[in-house]
Amino acid sequence: MTFDFIRHDVNEQKAKSRYRQLVCNSVASQGKQIVINGKSYLNFSSNDYLGLNNHFEINKAMQEGVDKFGVCASSSSLVTGYHYAHQALEDDICQWLNKPKCLLFSSGFAANLALFQALGKNEQSHFYLDKLSHASMIDGAYHSKAKVKRFNHNNIEHLTKLLSNSGENATYSPNKLIASEGVFSMDGCQAKVSELAQLAKSEQAWLYLDDAHSIGVIGDEGQGSNTFADIDITMATLGKAMATSGAFLTCSEELHEYLVNFSRHYIYSTAISPAIAWATRKSIELVKREHWRREKVTELSALFSELLDPEVELVATTSSIHAIIIGDEKKALLVSDKLKEQGIWLTAIRPPTVAVNSSRLRVTICAHHNTNDIKYLAESINKAIA
Structure with missing residues (x-):
């Protein structure tokens, strides 16, 4: 049978209690309530951290964007797909985060792959990733030509040793990139941003942070990890706290020029919807203000x-993000099912998303929840x- 491993691998997932399947939310807006198969649940698995999804001002801006620019960019950014809406959003992001340049991508996964593969086309590049870095960072790094090392989670001492290049087989590289998540997606803990920035500066390395779960939530105006230090390269997604879609990278003018010319993910992808870009400008305004x-x-x-x-x-x-460690996959699913019986939607997170024996409930508390919701959840x- 052609590709007979498909059925085997799916059955193995089921046997290990790691099987995944799609569920359809039939409610119009994914706020604190979702409806699955006709039953309503309190939703504690959403990444709508600030409760901005379906905000009337963002919806209005989206419609304005559709009227002005249409839904589709109709081309890659380097052909005819780069609209005024994209440029305006990039300018807003640069001003917000105090960065020279910005590039928009279709997703955080694409942005991470783009950055690591573009910088990793040179075999003299060295990447140092936190061991709990997102899958897209790991994939991007290992699918490049760069040398890749991973330091123990949030362990500055271990990272320092790796950067020191001590040992008989050490080779010096001027192209060093330290990479981490600003807030780790499955644990909710923060990176040691200030220490990472200081170390990067002393080692003449660049610091790259995936701020998907920091942007909008951390900082007086939601600037994320840039609240704590001047980050060389920041990636953040727009489909979580920002309540729209897509992602961006902020960087220097020189790196911006390089990515425009050598990032295959940017060059060969249709630009994000200009209407969404226009709506995201309103998201930023709300995030800063409220x-x-x-x-x-x-x-x-x-x-x-x-x-x-x-x-x-x-x-x-x-x-x-609040991670409750259960351990065993079956037990995590059992607890999740018990909560569903109580009208709470809380997804069990299992390997390979997290390490073996660390299956968990990933609770996300959002601005649209209230005190009674939290009391009932606990x-x-x-x-x-x-």
Whole structure:
């Protein structure tokens, strides 16, 4: 049978309790309520951290963008697909994060692949990645010609040793890139941004941060990791706290010019929808202005931690993401199913997304939740895990 490994591999996923399947949310707007197969659930698995999805001002800006530019860019950015809406959004992002240049991408996955593969086309490049870096960062790094090393999670001492190039077989490279997530997607913990920036400067390396789960949520105006240090290259997605779609990279003028000429993901992809770019300008405005959204997430997160039983293994975090470690895949699925019976949608995260024996519930607390929601969530989790 042609490609007979397909059925074998799927069956193996089922046997390991790692099988995944699509579920369709039939509610018009994915706020704190979702509807799956006709049943309504309190949603604690969304990345709509600031509760901006379906915001009337963003929706209005989206319609304005459609009227002005159409839905589709109709071409790659280097042909005729680069619209005024794209340029205006890039300018807004540069001003917001105090960066020289910005490039837009269709997704964070594409942006990460683009950056690592473009810088990794030179065999003299060396990449140093946190071990918990996102799959797209790892794929981009290992599918390049660069030398790749991974340092223990948030371990500055280990990273320093790797950068020192000590040992008999050490080879010096002037092209060093330190890479990490600003807030780690499955743990919710923050990178040691200031220490990473200082180390990068002392080692004459560049610092690259995937800020998908930081942007909008961290900082007085939601600037993410750039709140703590001047990051050489920042990638952030627009489909989480920003409540639209796509991603961006901020960088120097020189790197911008290089990526425009050598990033295959940028050169050969149709530009993101200009209407979405126009709507994202409004997202940024709201993120900067409405501080209460971040304050509410912080307040509700503290309440959640306070209400959980001490036996519940909760990873310490100051972000919207709260990881409850269960361990075994089957048990994680069982707890998730128990919560569904209580009207709570909380997805079980299993390998290979996380390490073996670290399956978890990934709780996301958003600005559209309220105190009663959090109390009910904590009560239900305590019962389900007991």
